[in-house]
Amino acid sequence: MPADITAILDRYGADRTRLLDMLWAVQDADGHITQPAIEGLAAGLSLSRAEIEETVSFYHFFSMQPAGRHRIYLNNDVSTQLSGRYEAVRDAFEEACGCTFGTVSADGRFGLYDTACIGMCDREPAALIDFVPFTDLTPERVAKIVASLKDGVATKSLAAAFDSGCDVVTTRWQRTGPVFDPRTAAGPSLEALFSLAPGEILEAVAASGLRGRGGAGFSTGLKWRLCRETKAATRYVVCNADEGEPGTFKDRALLTDMPHLLIEGMVAAAYAIDASAGVIYLRAEYRYLFDRLDSLIADYRKAGWLGHNIAGSGFDFDLRLQLGAGSYVCGEESALIESMEGKRGSPRNRPPFPVEAGFCGMPTIVNNVETLAAVPRILKEGADWYAGFGTEKSPGTKLLSVAGDCARPGIYEVPFGITVGEFLDMVGAEPALALQVSGPSGECINAAQSRHRRLCHEDLSIGGAMTVFSAERDLLDHMSRFLSFFIAESCGICTPCRSGNVAMKTLLERLRDGRGEQRHLADLERWGHIIAETSRCGLGASAPNPVLSSLREFPDLYAALVDGREAEMFVPGFDLDASTGDYRRIVERARSNGR
Amino acid sequence: MDGTEAPHKKPILATVSLAGCFGCHMSLLDADERILDVLAAFELHRSPLTDIKRFAKRCDVGLIEGGCCNDENVHVLREFRENCDVLVAVGACAINGGLPALRNEIGLEACLTEAYLEMPTGAGAEGIIPADADIPKLLDRVYPCHEVVKIDYFLPGCPPPADAFWALLTALAAGRAPDLPTELIHYD
Ligand SMILES: Cc1cc2nc3c(=O)[nH]c(=O)nc-3n(C[C@H](O)[C@H](O)[C@H](O)COP(=O)(O)O)c2cc1C
Ligand code: SF4
Numbered sequence: 203m204p205a206d207i208t209a210i211l212d213r214y215g216a217d218r219t220r221l222l223d224m225l226w227a228v229q230d231a232d233g234h235i236t237q238p239a240i241e242g243l244a245a246g247l248s249l250s251r252a253e254i255e256e257t258v259s260f261y262h263f264f265s266m267q268p269a270g271r272h273r274i275y276l277n278n279d280v281s282t283q284l285s286g287r288y289e290a291v292r293d294a295f296e297e298a299c300g301c302t303f304g305t306v307s308a309d310g311r312f313g314l315y316d317t318a319c320i321g322m323c324d325r326e327p328a329a330l331i332d333f334v335p336f337t338d339l340t341p342e343r344v345a346k347i348v349a350s351l352k353d354g355v356a357t358k359s360l361a362a363a364f365d366s367g368c369d370v371v372t373t374r375w376q377r378t379g380p381v382f383d384p385r386t387a388a389g390p391s392l393e394a395l396f397s398l399a400p401g402e403i404l405e406a407v408a409a410s411g412l413r414g415r416g417g418a419g420f421s422t423g424l425k426w427r428l429c430r431e432t433k434a435a436t437r438y439v440v441c442n443a444d445e446g447e448p449g450t451f452k453d454r455a456l457l458t459d460m461p462h463l464l465i466e467g468m469v470a471a472a473y474a475i476d477a478s479a480g481v482i483y484l485r486a487e488y489r490y491l492f493d494r495l496d497s498l499i500a501d502y503r504k505a506g507w508l509g510h511n512i513a514g515s516g517f518d519f520d521l522r523l524q525l526g527a528g529s530y531v532c533g534e535e536s537a538l539i540e541s542m543e544g545k546r547g548s549p550r551n552r553p554p555f556p557v558e559a560g561f562c563g564m565p566t567i568v569n570n571v572e573t574l575a576a577v578p579r580i581l582k583e584g585a586d587w588y589a590g591f592g593t594e595k596s597p598g599t600k601l602l603s604v605a606g607d608c609a610r611p612g613i614y615e616v617p618f619g620i621t622v623g624e625f626l627d628m629v630g631a632e633p634a635l636a637l638q639v640s641g642p643s644g645e646c647i648n649a650a651q652s653r654h655r656r657l658c659h660e661d662l663s664i665g666g667a668m669t670v671f672s673a674e675r676d677l678l679d680h681m682s683r684f685l686s687f688f689i690a691e692s693c694g695i696c697t698p699c700r701s702g703n704v705a706m707k708t709l710l711e712r713l714r715d716g717r718g719e720q721r722h723l724a725d726l727e728r729w730g731h732i733i734a735e736t737s738r739c740g741l742g743a744s745a746p747n748p749v750l751s752s753l754r755e756f757p758d759l760y761a762a763l764v765d766g767r768e769a770e771m772f773v774p775g776f777d778l779d780a781s782t783g784d785y786r787r788i789v790e791r792a793r794s795n796g797r
Numbered sequence: 798m799d800g801t802e803a804p805h806k807k808p809i810l811a812t813v814s815l816a817g818c819f820g821c822h823m824s825l826l827d828a829d830e831r832i833l834d835v836l837a838a839f840e841l842h843r844s845p846l847t848d849i850k851r852f853a854k855r856c857d858v859g860l861i862e863g864g865c866c867n868d869e870n871v872h873v874l875r876e877f878r879e880n881c882d883v884l885v886a887v888g889a890c891a892i893n894g895g896l897p898a899l900r901n902e903i904g905l906e907a908c909l910t911e912a913y914l915e916m917p918t919g920a921g922a923e924g925i926i927p928a929d930a931d932i933p934k935l936l937d938r939v940y941p942c943h944e945v946v947k948i949d950y951f952l953p954g955c956p957p958p959a960d961a962f963w964a965l966l967t968a969l970a971a972g973r974a975p976d977l978p979t980e981l982i983h984y985d
Binding site: 717719776778780781782783784785786788789792793797 | 868871905906909914923924925926928934935936937938940944945946947
């Protein structure tokens with residue numbers, strides 16, 4: 203039955219900022235976003251068709267053509283490549299579904315698609331099927347899953363059967379810590395909150411030294427104060443649960459095992475900065491957590507911790523979930539706000555910063571899940587307690603998502619300041635060749651030479667992802683894949699990011715093919731600096747990092763690509779026989795057809 | 798030469814047009830009377846301008862017009878590399894593949910089919926893809942020269958103007974690395 207556009211418009215009050223929700227509703231009903239639906243939404247929202255289409259086309263998980271009744275998105279990120287089963291699983295999907303990746307099966311039943319990291323890095327290969335995660339795939343499991351789908355088994359119940367009966371993916375907690383422990387994390391602690399004055403909360407958060415856990419490490423106390431000090435009719439609290447950085451799945455752990463800490467952190471933030479509404483922006487890859495989180499929010503509302511006049515304090519605050527639709531750059535806070543307003547996720551020019559003019563122009567704080575979830579723990583145990591962990595400039599602890607070539611992948615809570623050596627021993631990664639710190643936008647470091655380096659803002663900043671590469675890996679192949687990731691995810695607004703990353707990829711591939719020269723190494727570096735310095739947002743600023751850091755940390759790997767070429771008569775890998783092969787085959791075929 | 802100077806060996810120049818249109822050669826000739834200075838500064842060896850077809854001696858400078866679209870181009874280019882100290886890729890086709898490289902996007906098979914088997918102008922005629930030991934074999938795509946051999950310098954332009962040739966050759970004759978001012982190789 204075609205989507206009922208009038209009902210959908212009604213459900214969201216014909217509010218343009220809810221366009222993503224409306225598009226999801228259409229796609230859920232119709233399988234894809236149809237032209238009549240686009241026209242209906244355009245009319246209902248007083249937008250042009252082009253404005254709807256530009257939004258639809260921005261997001262990976264929206265499609266304007268039939269995309270298969272079962273949509274299968276297989277992760278092609280680095281951790282699945284390292285699993286050793288990726289190719290076999292990919293082939294198994296193609297065989298079972300009867301179509302190749304990027305296409306829909308002839309009967310319209312299955313659509314196979316590649317997708318970037320879905321946050322299951324410790325359980326690869328993994329795929330989303332109808333937005334339900336299936337992890338630890340093998341070719342045999344794939345055959346069984348697809349056969350069951352053909353038999354009409356519902357995707358959700360099928361997933362439960364595969365992940366030991368759980369309706370969510372279980373977290374591998376390898377090491378819990380003082381801040382986050384799923385066994386001891388106590389229930390609601392909101393009574394204590396409202397006995398404090400908002401200023402006292404701001405003070406406690408500032409005194410704890412808490413810094414943003416989303417990557418940039420900005421002081422949380424300062425961010426909140428700046429927002430509170432901006433005069434405005436209202437303010438917003440946004441939780442960034444976009445967790446798009448490949449290799450990161452620590453927010454998934456918190457959203458699964460300790461979501462109450464997040465909600466309470468948001469209530470505390472709202473009370474501290476005097477915000478009226480909050481939004482958790484949840485990446486589409488975690489859609490399977492939506493209903494659980496939604497019902498938890500409803501529980502809090504029922505208990506009087508959300509809504510009007512909370513706990514008789516006279517303070518009003520409510521919270522909702524916003525589902526993303528597949529876009530890495532939407533994790534960038536200003537792009538996230540654009541997306542929350544129902545638009546393409548293009549980063550904004552800054553200033554103004556969100557604390558001055560954010561969601562719908564109002565002062566807004568955007569914080570990572572882990573940042574917000576730490577707040578109730580700080581308020582409960584005290585700022586000094588929290589600041590007692592970690593280092594001077596990086597107080598507290600950090601959740602790490604560990605994947606790749608190590609014996610114990612999973613989630614670890616560690617104090618800031620542990621050394622790379624301690625980390626490698628802890629996760630069972632000896633001997634390791636390289637460590638990708640903080641995902642593709644972070645740094646690739648030489649494991650053996652960096653054992654003394656410290657994981658903290660003073661030395662190696664940690665965002666959450668730690669991917670280990672053993673010596674058998676073709677490291678530069680992975681650096682090249684990282685570039686492909688950024689090429690695919692660039693929003694395309696600035697030329698250095700849009701074209702520069704392609705230029706770097708071309709240079710690197712050329713070198714890896716044996717068609718490169720010494721000067722291309724210098725070119726790579728030059729491009730890297732140009733892109734980093736002239737891009738609008740953090741995506742472009744960090745996209746060259748994997749190549750630039752590996753050039754620095756593994757000069758020999760790069761030198762080997764051009765070694766000896768300058769001296770000898772330089773034939774850049776040109777194979778005359780191979781390059782005339784097509785012609786010979788075409789002629790032979792034509793001749794055998796009598797022509 | 799008035800005989801008081803030591804006998805000075807003139808540098809030797811070779812030129813060739815591979816998958817090009819001879820436009821670059823025409824542009825070189827467009828130097829007007831300075832072509833005489835070029836001939837005074839260089840001895841011209843293997844070149845379409847002398848019709849010398851085989852290298853008989855080592856050359857100092859080789860100018861390559863056009864990229865490689867067939868195996869003969871590759872052989873000739875390699876020969877130039879072996880026989881010239883300095884090799885310069887001249888013009889858009891030598892540097893990037895240029896116009897002939899438009900076929901790279903179409904694919905060899907589609908090109909040959911369109912040109913020889915299903916040509917719109919040959920309705921009813923029996924098509925045949927030419928293939929004979931005597932005709933060069935087409936490469937899978939058109940390659941810029943530097944993907945086949947090492948190239949020392951690049952002279953951009955489509956074609957490079959005579960002044961640019963002039964600046965390049967005078968620098969090389971004087972044994973300097975050519976360093977052309979932007980105005981000379983700036984085309985938009
Ligand atoms: C391309 C890009 C992607 C980002 N993705 C995320 C993300 O998925 N989650 C997140 O918390 N922060 C992400 N950030 C950082 C946010 O812009 C922002 O700094 C952060 O959410 C602020 O919260 P914090 O201070 O608590 O760290 C991203 C930044 C960039 C440039
Ligand atoms: S740096 Fe890249 S992702 Fe960021 S705004 Fe520019 S084009 Fe978009």
